[in-house]
Amino acid sequence: MTRLPQTLDNRHWVAKVSAAILAGGGMTFAIMAVLGRLIGTNGDPRSLSAQALMWLTAILWVLVLGTCFLFPTGRRAWAVLGGGCVVLWGLFLLLRALS
Protein backbone atom coordinates (compact mmCIF):
# COMPACT_ATOMS: atom_id res chain seq x y z
CA MET A 1 0.00 0.00 0.00
CA THR A 2 1.39 3.37 -0.94
CA ARG A 3 0.86 6.32 1.35
CA LEU A 4 -0.12 9.62 -0.12
CA PRO A 5 2.81 12.01 0.04
CA GLN A 6 0.93 14.24 2.44
CA THR A 7 -2.27 13.28 4.21
CA LEU A 8 -4.54 16.07 5.34
CA ASP A 9 -5.96 15.97 8.86
CA ASN A 10 -7.56 18.23 11.42
CA ARG A 11 -4.82 18.14 14.08
CA HIS A 12 -4.04 21.84 13.60
CA TRP A 13 -7.60 23.02 13.35
CA VAL A 14 -7.22 25.69 16.06
CA ALA A 15 -4.24 27.22 14.28
CA LYS A 16 -5.91 26.99 10.86
CA VAL A 17 -9.21 28.51 12.01
CA SER A 18 -7.53 31.26 13.99
CA ALA A 19 -5.36 32.03 10.96
CA ALA A 20 -8.48 32.25 8.80
CA ILE A 21 -10.27 34.51 11.30
CA LEU A 22 -7.39 36.85 12.15
CA ALA A 23 -4.89 36.78 9.30
CA GLY A 24 -7.57 35.84 6.75
CA GLY A 25 -9.83 38.60 8.04
CA GLY A 26 -6.96 41.06 7.83
CA MET A 27 -6.24 39.89 4.30
CA THR A 28 -9.84 40.30 3.12
CA PHE A 29 -9.90 43.79 4.62
CA ALA A 30 -6.68 44.51 2.75
CA ILE A 31 -8.24 43.32 -0.52
CA MET A 32 -11.14 45.67 0.22
CA ALA A 33 -8.73 48.52 0.92
CA VAL A 34 -6.68 47.98 -2.25
CA LEU A 35 -9.74 47.64 -4.49
CA GLY A 36 -11.38 50.66 -2.87
CA ARG A 37 -8.19 52.63 -3.45
CA LEU A 38 -8.09 51.60 -7.12
CA ILE A 39 -11.72 52.55 -7.81
CA GLY A 40 -11.46 55.67 -5.67
CA THR A 41 -14.24 55.11 -3.15
CA ASN A 42 -14.70 57.48 -0.22
CA GLY A 43 -16.10 54.91 2.21
CA ASP A 44 -19.49 56.59 2.61
CA PRO A 45 -21.86 53.71 3.58
CA ARG A 46 -24.56 55.25 1.38
CA SER A 47 -22.45 54.91 -1.76
CA LEU A 48 -22.63 51.94 -4.08
CA SER A 49 -18.88 51.32 -4.09
CA ALA A 50 -18.71 51.14 -0.29
CA GLN A 51 -21.66 48.75 -0.12
CA ALA A 52 -20.27 46.53 -2.89
CA LEU A 53 -16.88 46.38 -1.13
CA MET A 54 -18.60 45.53 2.16
CA TRP A 55 -20.37 42.57 0.52
CA LEU A 56 -17.15 41.45 -1.15
CA THR A 57 -15.32 41.49 2.19
CA ALA A 58 -17.98 39.35 3.86
CA ILE A 59 -18.04 36.84 1.00
CA LEU A 60 -14.25 36.53 0.85
CA TRP A 61 -14.03 36.03 4.60
CA VAL A 62 -16.55 33.18 4.50
CA LEU A 63 -14.60 31.58 1.63
CA VAL A 64 -11.29 31.83 3.50
CA LEU A 65 -12.91 30.30 6.60
CA GLY A 66 -14.37 27.47 4.56
CA THR A 67 -11.13 26.60 2.78
CA CYS A 68 -8.60 27.10 5.59
CA PHE A 69 -8.79 23.38 6.45
CA LEU A 70 -7.01 22.62 3.17
CA PHE A 71 -3.71 24.03 4.47
CA PRO A 72 -1.38 21.12 5.29
CA THR A 73 -0.35 22.63 8.63
CA GLY A 74 -1.41 25.47 10.90
CA ARG A 75 1.97 27.07 10.42
CA ARG A 76 1.46 27.10 6.64
CA ALA A 77 -1.98 28.65 7.07
CA TRP A 78 -0.56 31.46 9.18
CA ALA A 79 2.35 31.95 6.77
CA VAL A 80 0.18 32.19 3.65
CA LEU A 81 -2.71 34.21 5.08
CA GLY A 82 -0.51 36.36 7.31
CA GLY A 83 1.90 36.91 4.43
CA GLY A 84 -0.98 37.84 2.15
CA CYS A 85 -2.27 40.21 4.79
CA VAL A 86 1.08 41.98 5.16
CA VAL A 87 1.76 42.15 1.41
CA LEU A 88 -1.70 43.49 0.54
CA TRP A 89 -1.71 46.10 3.29
CA GLY A 90 1.77 47.08 2.09
CA LEU A 91 0.38 47.45 -1.42
CA PHE A 92 -2.41 49.62 -0.05
CA LEU A 93 0.05 51.90 1.77
CA LEU A 94 2.15 52.09 -1.38
CA LEU A 95 -0.87 53.05 -3.47
CA ARG A 96 -1.84 55.69 -0.92
CA ALA A 97 1.66 57.11 -0.86
CA LEU A 98 1.77 57.29 -4.68
CA SER A 99 -1.52 59.13 -5.10
Add this chain to the structure above:
Amino acid sequence: MKIRSDILRVYREVHSWVGICVGLLLFVAFFAGAISMFEQPLQNLTSPQLDMPPPLPLSRTPDLLEKIFSAYPQARQTYTILLAPDRSIPGRVAWPVHPPHGHDAGPMFVATLAPDGALVVRQQAITPVAHFIDMLHQELGIPLPHAISRPFMGIIALLYGIALISGMLLFLPTLARNLFAFRFREGPRKLWLDLHNLLGFFSLPFHIVMALTSVVFAFHDPIFAVQSRVFGTSHASQHLPTHTRPHPITADQHPDAPLLTPTALVTSLGTQAPGFVPTTLAYSQGHGGMMLRVSGQDSRYSMRGPTAGFATVDPRSGKILSADYLPGHQKTGFAILTVFFALHFGSFGGNAIRWGYVVLGLAGAGMFYTGNRLWIDARRRREKAAGLSRDSLPTAILARLTPGWTAGCISGTAIILLLGLVKPDIMTGNAVTSVYYAVFLGSIAVFLFRPQKS
Protein backbone atom coordinates in the same frame (compact mmCIF):
# COMPACT_ATOMS: atom_id res chain seq x y z
CA MET B 1 -16.12 13.96 -9.58
CA LYS B 2 -13.26 12.65 -7.47
CA ILE B 3 -11.96 14.31 -4.33
CA ARG B 4 -9.00 12.95 -2.34
CA SER B 5 -10.25 10.75 0.49
CA ASP B 6 -8.25 12.57 3.18
CA ILE B 7 -9.81 15.88 2.14
CA LEU B 8 -13.24 14.31 2.39
CA ARG B 9 -12.41 12.94 5.84
CA VAL B 10 -11.23 16.36 7.02
CA TYR B 11 -14.37 18.04 5.76
CA ARG B 12 -16.62 15.32 7.16
CA GLU B 13 -15.20 16.09 10.62
CA VAL B 14 -15.50 19.83 10.07
CA HIS B 15 -19.07 19.47 8.81
CA SER B 16 -20.25 17.34 11.69
CA TRP B 17 -18.63 19.42 14.45
CA VAL B 18 -19.65 22.79 13.01
CA GLY B 19 -23.10 21.39 12.30
CA ILE B 20 -23.65 20.13 15.81
CA CYS B 21 -22.58 23.50 17.25
CA VAL B 22 -24.97 25.59 15.17
CA GLY B 23 -27.76 23.17 14.18
CA LEU B 24 -30.20 23.89 16.98
CA LEU B 25 -29.64 27.66 16.85
CA LEU B 26 -30.22 27.70 13.11
CA PHE B 27 -33.33 25.58 13.56
CA VAL B 28 -34.85 28.40 15.64
CA ALA B 29 -33.65 31.03 13.16
CA PHE B 30 -35.25 29.25 10.22
CA PHE B 31 -38.46 28.25 11.96
CA ALA B 32 -39.06 31.74 13.40
CA GLY B 33 -37.94 33.28 10.10
CA ALA B 34 -40.49 31.25 8.16
CA ILE B 35 -43.26 32.54 10.45
CA SER B 36 -41.91 36.10 10.24
CA MET B 37 -42.56 36.07 6.48
CA PHE B 38 -46.05 37.15 7.50
CA GLU B 39 -45.08 39.35 10.43
CA GLN B 40 -47.38 42.24 9.44
CA PRO B 41 -50.58 40.20 8.98
CA LEU B 42 -49.78 38.30 12.19
CA GLN B 43 -49.28 41.57 14.03
CA ASN B 44 -52.67 42.76 12.82
CA LEU B 45 -54.30 39.49 13.85
CA THR B 46 -52.81 39.53 17.33
CA SER B 47 -53.42 43.21 18.11
CA PRO B 48 -56.47 44.44 20.02
CA GLN B 49 -58.91 46.55 18.03
CA LEU B 50 -58.48 50.23 18.99
CA ASP B 51 -61.67 52.08 19.77
CA MET B 52 -61.40 54.73 17.00
CA PRO B 53 -63.54 56.17 14.22
CA PRO B 54 -62.50 54.95 10.75
CA PRO B 55 -59.56 56.85 9.21
CA LEU B 56 -60.60 60.07 7.49
CA PRO B 57 -60.11 60.47 3.71
CA LEU B 58 -56.56 61.33 2.63
CA SER B 59 -57.68 64.71 1.27
CA ARG B 60 -58.59 65.88 4.80
CA THR B 61 -55.17 65.03 6.26
CA PRO B 62 -53.99 68.70 6.34
CA ASP B 63 -56.91 69.48 8.73
CA LEU B 64 -55.91 66.60 10.94
CA LEU B 65 -52.22 67.60 10.94
CA GLU B 66 -53.07 71.16 11.97
CA LYS B 67 -55.09 69.91 14.95
CA ILE B 68 -52.37 67.44 15.93
CA PHE B 69 -49.62 70.07 15.80
CA SER B 70 -51.54 72.50 18.01
CA ALA B 71 -52.31 69.79 20.59
CA TYR B 72 -49.00 67.88 20.34
CA PRO B 73 -46.28 70.29 19.13
CA GLN B 74 -43.58 67.59 19.43
CA ALA B 75 -45.28 65.68 16.59
CA ARG B 76 -43.91 68.30 14.15
CA GLN B 77 -40.43 66.74 14.54
CA THR B 78 -41.35 63.26 13.30
CA TYR B 79 -44.66 62.04 11.98
CA THR B 80 -45.94 59.51 9.49
CA ILE B 81 -48.94 59.72 7.20
CA LEU B 82 -50.45 56.29 6.59
CA LEU B 83 -51.82 55.75 3.12
CA ALA B 84 -53.05 52.26 4.03
CA PRO B 85 -54.07 52.23 7.72
CA ASP B 86 -54.57 48.75 9.18
CA ARG B 87 -55.60 47.23 12.48
CA SER B 88 -52.27 47.82 14.22
CA ILE B 89 -52.14 51.51 13.14
CA PRO B 90 -55.81 52.34 12.50
CA GLY B 91 -55.44 56.13 12.05
CA ARG B 92 -54.33 58.45 9.25
CA VAL B 93 -51.36 59.97 11.11
CA ALA B 94 -48.98 58.46 13.68
CA TRP B 95 -46.02 59.81 15.64
CA PRO B 96 -43.73 58.39 18.33
CA VAL B 97 -44.69 58.78 22.00
CA HIS B 98 -41.02 59.24 22.93
CA PRO B 99 -38.41 60.98 20.76
CA PRO B 100 -37.08 58.15 18.58
CA HIS B 101 -33.51 56.91 18.56
CA GLY B 102 -32.20 54.38 16.10
CA HIS B 103 -34.37 52.04 14.06
CA ASP B 104 -36.92 51.16 16.72
CA ALA B 105 -39.53 53.93 16.95
CA GLY B 106 -41.17 52.50 20.10
CA PRO B 107 -44.84 53.09 20.94
CA MET B 108 -46.78 55.44 18.68
CA PHE B 109 -49.72 57.80 19.00
CA VAL B 110 -52.35 57.32 16.30
CA ALA B 111 -54.81 60.04 15.37
CA THR B 112 -57.86 60.62 13.24
CA LEU B 113 -60.88 62.96 13.31
CA ALA B 114 -64.30 62.09 14.74
CA PRO B 115 -67.34 62.74 12.49
CA ASP B 116 -67.86 66.06 14.32
CA GLY B 117 -64.28 67.11 13.50
CA ALA B 118 -62.83 66.55 16.99
CA LEU B 119 -59.29 65.16 17.27
CA VAL B 120 -59.18 61.51 18.39
CA VAL B 121 -55.79 60.30 19.65
CA ARG B 122 -54.98 56.82 20.95
CA GLN B 123 -51.76 55.14 21.91
CA GLN B 124 -51.11 52.24 19.57
CA ALA B 125 -51.78 48.92 21.30
CA ILE B 126 -49.68 46.36 19.49
CA THR B 127 -49.32 42.94 21.01
CA PRO B 128 -45.62 42.20 20.60
CA VAL B 129 -46.10 38.55 19.58
CA ALA B 130 -45.14 38.94 15.91
CA HIS B 131 -42.22 41.20 16.82
CA PHE B 132 -41.05 38.68 19.43
CA ILE B 133 -40.98 35.91 16.82
CA ASP B 134 -39.00 38.20 14.51
CA MET B 135 -36.51 38.79 17.34
CA LEU B 136 -36.27 35.01 17.93
CA HIS B 137 -35.32 34.81 14.26
CA GLN B 138 -32.73 37.59 14.49
CA GLU B 139 -31.22 36.48 17.82
CA LEU B 140 -31.43 32.72 17.12
CA GLY B 141 -33.71 32.25 20.11
CA ILE B 142 -31.05 33.20 22.67
CA PRO B 143 -32.00 36.34 24.63
CA LEU B 144 -28.55 37.94 24.84
CA PRO B 145 -28.04 41.66 25.51
CA HIS B 146 -28.36 43.66 22.30
CA ALA B 147 -24.65 44.53 22.08
CA ILE B 148 -23.67 40.84 22.04
CA SER B 149 -26.58 39.32 20.13
CA ARG B 150 -25.56 40.73 16.73
CA PRO B 151 -21.93 39.58 16.75
CA PHE B 152 -23.09 36.26 18.23
CA MET B 153 -25.49 35.82 15.32
CA GLY B 154 -22.67 36.78 12.93
CA ILE B 155 -20.32 34.14 14.33
CA ILE B 156 -23.04 31.51 13.99
CA ALA B 157 -23.61 32.70 10.41
CA LEU B 158 -19.89 32.32 9.65
CA LEU B 159 -19.98 28.78 11.04
CA TYR B 160 -23.10 28.14 8.95
CA GLY B 161 -21.05 29.27 5.92
CA ILE B 162 -18.34 26.74 6.81
CA ALA B 163 -20.98 24.03 7.22
CA LEU B 164 -22.37 24.84 3.77
CA ILE B 165 -18.99 24.76 2.06
CA SER B 166 -17.99 21.50 3.76
CA GLY B 167 -21.40 19.95 3.14
CA MET B 168 -21.24 20.78 -0.55
CA LEU B 169 -17.76 19.28 -0.81
CA LEU B 170 -18.91 16.08 0.90
CA PHE B 171 -21.97 15.63 -1.25
CA LEU B 172 -20.32 16.40 -4.62
CA PRO B 173 -18.58 13.03 -5.20
CA THR B 174 -21.78 11.07 -4.58
CA LEU B 175 -24.07 13.62 -6.22
CA ALA B 176 -24.97 11.56 -9.28
CA ARG B 177 -25.50 8.38 -7.28
CA ASN B 178 -27.37 9.72 -4.27
CA LEU B 179 -29.28 12.77 -5.40
CA PHE B 180 -32.67 11.12 -5.67
CA ALA B 181 -31.90 8.21 -3.37
CA PHE B 182 -34.42 7.69 -0.62
CA ARG B 183 -33.53 4.53 1.26
CA PHE B 184 -36.24 4.22 3.82
CA ARG B 185 -35.87 0.44 4.11
CA GLU B 186 -32.19 0.49 5.09
CA GLY B 187 -32.58 1.82 8.59
CA PRO B 188 -33.08 5.28 10.00
CA ARG B 189 -29.53 6.49 9.35
CA LYS B 190 -29.76 6.25 5.57
CA LEU B 191 -33.18 7.80 5.64
CA TRP B 192 -32.00 10.82 7.64
CA LEU B 193 -28.92 11.11 5.41
CA ASP B 194 -30.92 11.03 2.18
CA LEU B 195 -33.41 13.54 3.54
CA HIS B 196 -30.58 15.81 4.74
CA ASN B 197 -28.84 15.69 1.34
CA LEU B 198 -32.05 16.20 -0.57
CA LEU B 199 -33.06 19.26 1.45
CA GLY B 200 -29.53 20.61 1.44
CA PHE B 201 -28.91 20.23 -2.26
CA PHE B 202 -32.20 21.59 -3.53
CA SER B 203 -32.24 24.59 -1.25
CA LEU B 204 -28.51 25.30 -1.56
CA PRO B 205 -28.91 28.70 -3.30
CA PHE B 206 -31.34 29.73 -0.56
CA HIS B 207 -28.88 28.68 2.14
CA ILE B 208 -25.94 30.44 0.46
CA VAL B 209 -27.96 33.67 0.34
CA MET B 210 -29.02 33.30 3.97
CA ALA B 211 -25.48 32.64 5.21
CA LEU B 212 -23.94 35.57 3.31
CA THR B 213 -26.68 38.09 4.11
CA SER B 214 -26.60 37.14 7.79
CA VAL B 215 -22.85 37.68 7.93
CA VAL B 216 -23.41 41.08 6.32
CA PHE B 217 -26.27 41.98 8.68
CA ALA B 218 -24.06 41.20 11.66
CA PHE B 219 -20.79 42.75 10.51
CA HIS B 220 -21.63 45.61 8.14
CA ASP B 221 -21.07 48.25 10.82
CA PRO B 222 -17.51 47.19 11.68
CA ILE B 223 -16.67 46.76 7.97
CA PHE B 224 -17.97 50.26 7.19
CA ALA B 225 -16.03 51.56 10.19
CA VAL B 226 -12.83 50.11 8.71
CA GLN B 227 -13.74 51.65 5.34
CA SER B 228 -14.19 55.11 6.79
CA ARG B 229 -10.83 54.79 8.56
CA VAL B 230 -9.14 53.54 5.39
CA PHE B 231 -10.79 55.73 2.75
CA GLY B 232 -11.99 58.69 4.78
CA THR B 233 -8.81 60.68 4.21
CA SER B 234 -8.95 64.24 2.95
CA HIS B 235 -7.40 63.52 -0.44
CA ALA B 236 -9.88 60.72 -1.07
CA SER B 237 -12.82 63.09 -0.94
CA GLN B 238 -12.02 64.58 -4.34
CA HIS B 239 -13.20 61.28 -5.84
CA LEU B 240 -16.62 61.77 -4.22
CA PRO B 241 -19.13 60.37 -6.70
CA THR B 242 -22.01 62.71 -7.37
CA HIS B 243 -24.72 60.36 -6.20
CA THR B 244 -23.31 60.11 -2.69
CA ARG B 245 -23.75 63.75 -1.78
CA PRO B 246 -26.19 64.31 1.08
CA HIS B 247 -29.69 64.40 -0.31
CA PRO B 248 -31.80 67.19 1.19
CA ILE B 249 -30.21 69.99 -0.82
CA THR B 250 -33.20 70.93 -2.93
CA ALA B 251 -35.49 70.66 0.05
CA ASP B 252 -33.62 73.46 1.74
CA GLN B 253 -33.94 76.00 -1.05
CA HIS B 254 -37.42 77.19 -0.15
CA PRO B 255 -37.62 76.64 3.58
CA ASP B 256 -40.77 78.75 3.82
CA ALA B 257 -42.69 77.14 0.99
CA PRO B 258 -45.62 75.05 2.24
CA LEU B 259 -45.41 71.26 2.23
CA LEU B 260 -47.24 69.53 -0.58
CA THR B 261 -50.54 67.99 0.51
CA PRO B 262 -50.49 64.17 0.78
CA THR B 263 -52.97 63.87 -2.11
CA ALA B 264 -50.82 66.01 -4.41
CA LEU B 265 -47.71 64.16 -3.28
CA VAL B 266 -49.21 60.75 -4.07
CA THR B 267 -50.30 62.02 -7.49
CA SER B 268 -46.83 63.40 -8.17
CA LEU B 269 -45.23 60.09 -7.16
CA GLY B 270 -47.67 58.27 -9.41
CA THR B 271 -46.39 60.14 -12.46
CA GLN B 272 -42.71 59.90 -11.49
CA ALA B 273 -42.79 56.21 -10.50
CA PRO B 274 -45.82 54.50 -12.01
CA GLY B 275 -46.48 51.08 -10.51
CA PHE B 276 -44.95 51.98 -7.15
CA VAL B 277 -47.69 51.85 -4.51
CA PRO B 278 -46.72 54.12 -1.60
CA THR B 279 -47.89 53.02 1.86
CA THR B 280 -46.33 55.49 4.31
CA LEU B 281 -45.00 59.04 4.11
CA ALA B 282 -42.49 59.51 6.94
CA TYR B 283 -41.66 63.17 7.65
CA SER B 284 -38.79 64.15 9.90
CA GLN B 285 -37.05 67.38 10.76
CA GLY B 286 -33.37 66.89 9.83
CA HIS B 287 -30.38 69.20 9.72
CA GLY B 288 -31.23 70.21 6.18
CA GLY B 289 -34.88 71.01 6.91
CA MET B 290 -37.89 68.75 6.51
CA MET B 291 -37.12 65.36 5.02
CA LEU B 292 -39.55 62.88 3.55
CA ARG B 293 -39.03 59.16 3.13
CA VAL B 294 -41.73 57.30 1.23
CA SER B 295 -42.11 53.55 1.69
CA GLY B 296 -44.09 51.42 -0.66
CA GLN B 297 -44.35 48.27 -2.71
CA ASP B 298 -43.84 47.25 -6.28
CA SER B 299 -44.17 43.50 -6.64
CA ARG B 300 -42.59 43.58 -10.10
CA TYR B 301 -39.17 44.34 -8.56
CA SER B 302 -36.96 43.35 -5.64
CA MET B 303 -37.37 45.52 -2.59
CA ARG B 304 -34.62 46.56 -0.21
CA GLY B 305 -36.60 46.15 3.02
CA PRO B 306 -38.57 43.15 4.34
CA THR B 307 -41.87 44.67 3.18
CA ALA B 308 -41.02 47.83 1.24
CA GLY B 309 -38.74 49.84 -1.00
CA PHE B 310 -37.96 53.49 -0.28
CA ALA B 311 -37.63 56.86 -1.96
CA THR B 312 -36.33 60.13 -0.57
CA VAL B 313 -38.68 62.85 -1.75
CA ASP B 314 -38.70 66.64 -1.56
CA PRO B 315 -41.75 67.30 0.68
CA ARG B 316 -42.32 70.72 -0.94
CA SER B 317 -42.13 69.89 -4.64
CA GLY B 318 -42.81 66.14 -4.55
CA LYS B 319 -39.72 65.49 -6.64
CA ILE B 320 -37.90 62.19 -6.03
CA LEU B 321 -34.46 63.14 -4.68
CA SER B 322 -33.02 59.67 -4.31
CA ALA B 323 -34.16 56.54 -6.10
CA ASP B 324 -31.26 54.42 -4.77
CA TYR B 325 -33.73 52.09 -3.00
CA LEU B 326 -36.83 52.71 -5.11
CA PRO B 327 -37.92 49.45 -6.78
CA GLY B 328 -37.61 49.65 -10.57
CA HIS B 329 -35.78 52.99 -10.51
CA GLN B 330 -32.45 51.91 -9.03
CA LYS B 331 -29.18 52.14 -10.87
CA THR B 332 -27.90 48.71 -11.91
CA GLY B 333 -25.37 48.45 -9.08
CA PHE B 334 -27.88 49.27 -6.35
CA ALA B 335 -30.41 46.97 -7.99
CA ILE B 336 -27.92 44.08 -7.81
CA LEU B 337 -27.21 44.70 -4.12
CA THR B 338 -30.92 45.02 -3.45
CA VAL B 339 -31.42 41.54 -4.89
CA PHE B 340 -29.35 40.10 -2.01
CA PHE B 341 -31.60 41.80 0.55
CA ALA B 342 -34.76 40.81 -1.31
CA LEU B 343 -33.54 37.22 -1.51
CA HIS B 344 -33.11 37.19 2.27
CA PHE B 345 -36.46 38.83 3.03
CA GLY B 346 -38.42 37.20 0.20
CA SER B 347 -39.55 40.73 -0.64
CA PHE B 348 -40.12 40.28 -4.34
CA GLY B 349 -42.98 38.90 -6.36
CA GLY B 350 -45.66 39.38 -3.71
CA ASN B 351 -47.44 36.77 -1.60
CA ALA B 352 -46.68 33.73 -3.76
CA ILE B 353 -42.97 34.19 -3.08
CA ARG B 354 -43.68 34.78 0.62
CA TRP B 355 -45.44 31.41 0.86
CA GLY B 356 -42.55 29.85 -1.04
CA TYR B 357 -40.19 31.29 1.57
CA VAL B 358 -42.29 29.82 4.37
CA VAL B 359 -41.80 26.40 2.77
CA LEU B 360 -38.06 26.99 2.19
CA GLY B 361 -37.61 28.21 5.77
CA LEU B 362 -39.37 25.19 7.24
CA ALA B 363 -37.39 22.89 4.93
CA GLY B 364 -34.21 24.57 6.21
CA ALA B 365 -35.27 23.99 9.80
CA GLY B 366 -35.98 20.37 8.87
CA MET B 367 -32.51 20.03 7.38
CA PHE B 368 -30.87 21.16 10.65
CA TYR B 369 -33.01 18.69 12.58
CA THR B 370 -32.00 15.81 10.30
CA GLY B 371 -28.37 16.91 10.65
CA ASN B 372 -28.57 16.53 14.42
CA ARG B 373 -30.27 13.14 14.11
CA LEU B 374 -27.42 12.00 11.84
CA TRP B 375 -24.81 13.13 14.35
CA ILE B 376 -26.52 11.30 17.19
CA ASP B 377 -26.93 8.17 15.12
CA ALA B 378 -23.30 8.13 13.99
CA ARG B 379 -22.08 8.51 17.58
CA ARG B 380 -24.38 5.76 18.80
CA ARG B 381 -23.04 3.36 16.21
CA ARG B 382 -19.45 4.22 17.07
CA GLU B 383 -20.14 3.77 20.78
CA LYS B 384 -21.84 0.43 20.18
CA ALA B 385 -18.91 -0.70 18.08
CA ALA B 386 -16.59 0.31 20.92
CA GLY B 387 -18.53 -2.02 23.22
CA LEU B 388 -20.61 0.45 25.22
CA SER B 389 -23.92 -1.05 26.33
CA ARG B 390 -25.70 2.32 26.55
CA ASP B 391 -25.26 5.86 25.25
CA SER B 392 -22.43 7.95 26.67
CA LEU B 393 -23.53 11.08 28.53
CA PRO B 394 -22.96 13.60 25.67
CA THR B 395 -24.79 11.39 23.19
CA ALA B 396 -27.66 10.85 25.61
CA ILE B 397 -27.95 14.59 26.33
CA LEU B 398 -27.92 15.52 22.67
CA ALA B 399 -30.35 12.76 21.75
CA ARG B 400 -32.80 14.29 24.23
CA LEU B 401 -31.95 17.96 23.76
CA THR B 402 -32.58 17.86 19.99
CA PRO B 403 -36.28 16.86 20.13
CA GLY B 404 -36.82 18.90 23.32
CA TRP B 405 -35.36 22.05 21.78
CA THR B 406 -37.20 21.77 18.47
CA ALA B 407 -40.52 20.80 20.04
CA GLY B 408 -40.10 23.61 22.59
CA CYS B 409 -39.46 26.18 19.88
CA ILE B 410 -42.42 25.06 17.79
CA SER B 411 -44.89 24.76 20.65
CA GLY B 412 -43.69 27.97 22.35
CA THR B 413 -44.24 29.91 19.15
CA ALA B 414 -47.62 28.29 18.58
CA ILE B 415 -48.79 29.06 22.12
CA ILE B 416 -47.82 32.75 22.07
CA LEU B 417 -49.51 33.13 18.68
CA LEU B 418 -52.68 31.47 20.00
CA LEU B 419 -52.69 33.60 23.16
CA GLY B 420 -52.11 36.70 21.04
CA LEU B 421 -55.12 35.78 18.92
CA VAL B 422 -57.44 34.97 21.81
CA LYS B 423 -56.28 37.35 24.55
CA PRO B 424 -54.32 40.18 22.89
CA ASP B 425 -54.87 42.46 25.91
CA ILE B 426 -52.86 40.44 28.40
CA MET B 427 -49.92 39.70 26.08
CA THR B 428 -47.45 42.41 27.09
CA GLY B 429 -43.78 42.16 26.11
CA ASN B 430 -42.90 40.49 29.41
CA ALA B 431 -45.82 38.08 29.22
CA VAL B 432 -44.88 36.97 25.70
CA THR B 433 -41.24 36.42 26.70
CA SER B 434 -42.12 34.49 29.86
CA VAL B 435 -44.71 32.28 28.17
CA TYR B 436 -42.39 31.40 25.28
CA TYR B 437 -39.36 30.60 27.43
CA ALA B 438 -41.45 28.72 29.99
CA VAL B 439 -42.77 26.44 27.23
CA PHE B 440 -39.37 26.20 25.53
CA LEU B 441 -37.40 25.35 28.69
CA GLY B 442 -40.23 23.16 29.98
CA SER B 443 -40.14 21.10 26.81
CA ILE B 444 -36.36 20.70 27.05
CA ALA B 445 -36.70 19.63 30.72
CA VAL B 446 -39.41 17.08 29.89
CA PHE B 447 -37.29 15.49 27.18
CA LEU B 448 -34.10 15.55 29.26
CA PHE B 449 -35.55 14.04 32.43
CA ARG B 450 -38.22 11.65 31.26
CA PRO B 451 -37.33 8.09 32.22
CA GLN B 452 -35.37 6.13 29.64
CA LYS B 453 -37.17 3.44 27.72
CA SER B 454 -35.73 0.05 28.54
